[in-house]
Amino acid sequence: MFFKASTPGLPRQFRGKWNRKLYRVERELGRGANGIVYLAAQGGERRAVKVGSEALDILMEVNILKSLPQGRDSQVGPLLCDVDDLVLSGGQTCTFYAMEYLDGSQLDLYVQQAGRDWVPVLIAQLLSRLDVLHRHGWAFGDLKPENVIVTRPERQIRLVDFGGVTKLGCAVRQFTEEYDRAYWNAGDRRADVGYDLFAVAVMMVRLMGEAHAWQAAVRERRQTSSLCDIIRENGDLYPYRVPLIKAFHGKYRTAEEMRKEMLAVLRVSAAAPVSAAAASPGPHAGRGAGNRWIDILFVASLLLLAGTLYYAWFL
Amino acid sequence: MKEATLRQILVVTDGCSNSGISPVAAASLARDQGITVNVIGVIDNSEISEKGETEIRQMAEAGGGLYDIVHTRHLAQTVQMLTRKAMTRTIHQVVNKELQEILGDSALRGLEPEKRMQVAGLVDELGEKSNLDVVMLVDTSGSMKPKLSAVQQAIRDFSISLRSRSGRSRMAVCTFPGKQGFLEVRIPWTENVEQAHQLSAGLVMSGLTPTGPAIVEAIALFDEIKLPQLLSDRCRSAFDAEEDGSDGTLRDHVF
Numbered sequence: 001m002f003f004k005a006s007t008p009g010l011p012r013q014f015r016g017k018w019n020r021k022l023y024r025v026e027r028e029l030g031r032g033a034n035g036i037v038y039l040a041a042q043g044g045e046r047r048a049v050k051v052g053s054e055a056l057d058i059l060m061e062v063n064i065l066k067s068l069p070q071g072r073d074s075q076v077g078p079l080l081c082d083v084d085d086l087v088l089s090g091g092q093t094c095t096f097y098a099m100e101y102l103d104g105s106q107l108d109l110y111v112q113q114a115g116r117d118w119v120p121v122l123i124a125q126l127l128s129r130l131d132v133l134h135r136h137g138w139a140f141g142d143l144k145p146e147n148v149i150v151t152r153p154e155r156q157i158r159l160v161d162f163g164g165v166t167k168l169g170c171a172v173r174q175f176t177e178e179y180d181r182a183y184w185n186a187g188d189r190r191a192d193v194g195y196d197l198f199a200v201a202v203m204m205v206r207l208m209g210e211a212h213a214w215q216a217a218v219r220e221r222r223q224t225s226s227l228c229d230i231i232r233e234n235g236d237l238y239p240y241r242v243p244l245i246k247a248f249h250g251k252y253r254t255a256e257e258m259r260k261e262m263l264a265v266l267r268v269s270a271a272a273p274v275s276a277a278a279a280s281p282g283p284h285a286g287r288g289a290g291n292r293w294i295d296i297l298f299v300a301s302l303l304l305l306a307g308t309l310y311y312a313w314f315l
Numbered sequence: 316m317k318e319a320t321l322r323q324i325l326v327v328t329d330g331c332s333n334s335g336i337s338p339v340a341a342a343s344l345a346r347d348q349g350i351t352v353n354v355i356g357v358i359d360n361s362e363i364s365e366k367g368e369t370e371i372r373q374m375a376e377a378g379g380g381l382y383d384i385v386h387t388r389h390l391a392q393t394v395q396m397l398t399r400k401a402m403t404r405t406i407h408q409v410v411n412k413e414l415q416e417i418l419g420d421s422a423l424r425g426l427e428p429e430k431r432m433q434v435a436g437l438v439d440e441l442g443e444k445s446n447l448d449v450v451m452l453v454d455t456s457g458s459m460k461p462k463l464s465a466v467q468q469a470i471r472d473f474s475i476s477l478r479s480r481s482g483r484s485r486m487a488v489c490t491f492p493g494k495q496g497f498l499e500v501r502i503p504w505t506e507n508v509e510q511a512h513q514l515s516a517g518l519v520m521s522g523l524t525p526t527g528p529a530i531v532e533a534i535a536l537f538d539e540i541k542l543p544q545l546l547s548d549r550c551r552s553a554f555d556a557e558e559d560g561s562d563g564t565l566r567d568h569v570f
Contacts, residue, residue, distance in 0.1 A: 033396060054403075056439075063432050063436050084428060085428060171479040173399065177391055177392050180392075182472060182479075183391070188479045
């Protein structure tokens with residue numbers, strides 16, 4: 001907590017040392033490993049301001065944000081607005097950066113409220129954001145629902161907290177165990193396209209699967225096979241088994257490739273007639289149907305046996 | 316630059332030391348030898364006492380490293396993050412010193428953020444490419460027993476993190492107290508922890524937590540680094556040839 005606790009509290013308003021912009025702090029938005037993000041007002045605009053104790057980590061995030069296309073159309077992360085130093089009353093200097101404030105909710109909270117049918121749609125959108133990032137030579141690294149925002153009112157996916165973003169080929173700078181390829185014994189921790197896509201697939205399982213099954217898989221086995229079990233037993237996830245399992249095994253070369261396959265499944269299941277959807281509802285559908293068939297076959301074989309015996313006895 | 320090796324000791328404990336030299340003094344000794352000391356306090360159901368937390372913080376401060384107190388659940392990701400951040404910090408300090416010599420005092424603070432971003436990029440790249448030696452020092456006194464399976468997992472996990480780096484990395488794992496001395500080397504220097512080592516097997520039952528003496532003994536592990544004769548000769552001549560190069564000064568400052 002040396003680096004967490006030493007992040008100082010901000011004054012209610014402050015002026016940047018170099019660019020002289022005045023910020024009015026409204027409230028804390030969240031905490032990352034590198035610093036705290038505040039909501040602030042500056043020149044009539046709302047800004048998210050990230051302040052950290054280690055200037056270096058903050059500046060690395062700025063480096064990455066700057067290297068991304070900063071147009072409205074790219075929409076990977078927030079736009080970068082200002083980088084500056086802040087001199088606290090004690091004379092201590094902190095580095096901060098201000099970015100566009102993204103109004104919206106965290107991906108997991110959004111899904112809780114809007115429903116699970118949103119998951120494939122949002123995941124597909126997330127994949128196209130990642131594709132841009134990858135094409136610029138970066139992997140996101142610390143991919144998890146908490147770092148994905150669904151904006152209001154456009155319902156667009158944006159990535160936040162660039163503390164884990166890593167140059168492709170280097171060791172991932174920051175990760176969260178539940179979404180980490182190495183944690184699931186499915187590979188190393190080198191930043192590549194597959195590392196992010198693995199996390200995307202785990203996120204999808206987490207967001208659409210049953211909470212208790214997810215908990216058990218995380219706590220106990222740490223094998224992708226237990227994630228596959230969740231997919232098999234969940235009627236919503238089952239149609240997406242091919243892209244998910246391919247992502248677990250690192251079979252995609254680009255995020256775009258995975259997105260296309262996800263969309264193909266999405267189109268088929270969304271266009272499926274209502275009766276078909278009703279016939280295979282909810283979780284355990286695959287296994288339930290299978291069991292019923294086995295029961296029927298078992299009864300049939302018993303009847304056949306009885307018939308044979310009867311026949312053999314009397315003839 | 317390729318020759319630079321960062322040295323770290325990572326102490327994993329859950330409370331106070333109670334035997335031998337003060338661990339804070341030991342950490343300060345390590346720092347003098349160019350070894351950074353990071354400390355992780357692990358908790359599961361009970362909290363760490365205030366005294367324990369103070370000791371952990373002071374150890375990290377004296378050892379020029381970082382500390383964190385985390386639940387066993389988050390041990391693995393904390394090990395990786397603390398190690399990386401401490402590395403970046405060490406390199407940053409060296410680079411700062413260099414810049415100070417070139418530009419005069421408070422050089423970096425006088426630079427505007429735009430310029431410093433370039434320095435940050437350079438430091439980050441050095442961190443990824445430099446060599447790293449880490450000794451993990453695991454407290455195995457009574458209260459740590461239930462947490463050892465998490466520690467074991469974290470060791471395996473850390474090995475994956477190290478393997479994913481571009482620079483050469485090695486780790487060694489020790490437990491304390493040991494059977495004879497204060498320290499027991501469980502996994503000697505290795506670039507790859509393959510199988511799950513059983514930390515809990517053959518542990519000494521003891522009420523002692525000699526954190527300080529264990530750190531002192533761990534420092535000695537870094538001196539045992541020896542290359543095979545042939546290799547070391549070849550490296551020595553390469554080293555000599557490079558000595559006058561521009562990166563010679565950096566090496567001297569770090570190590």
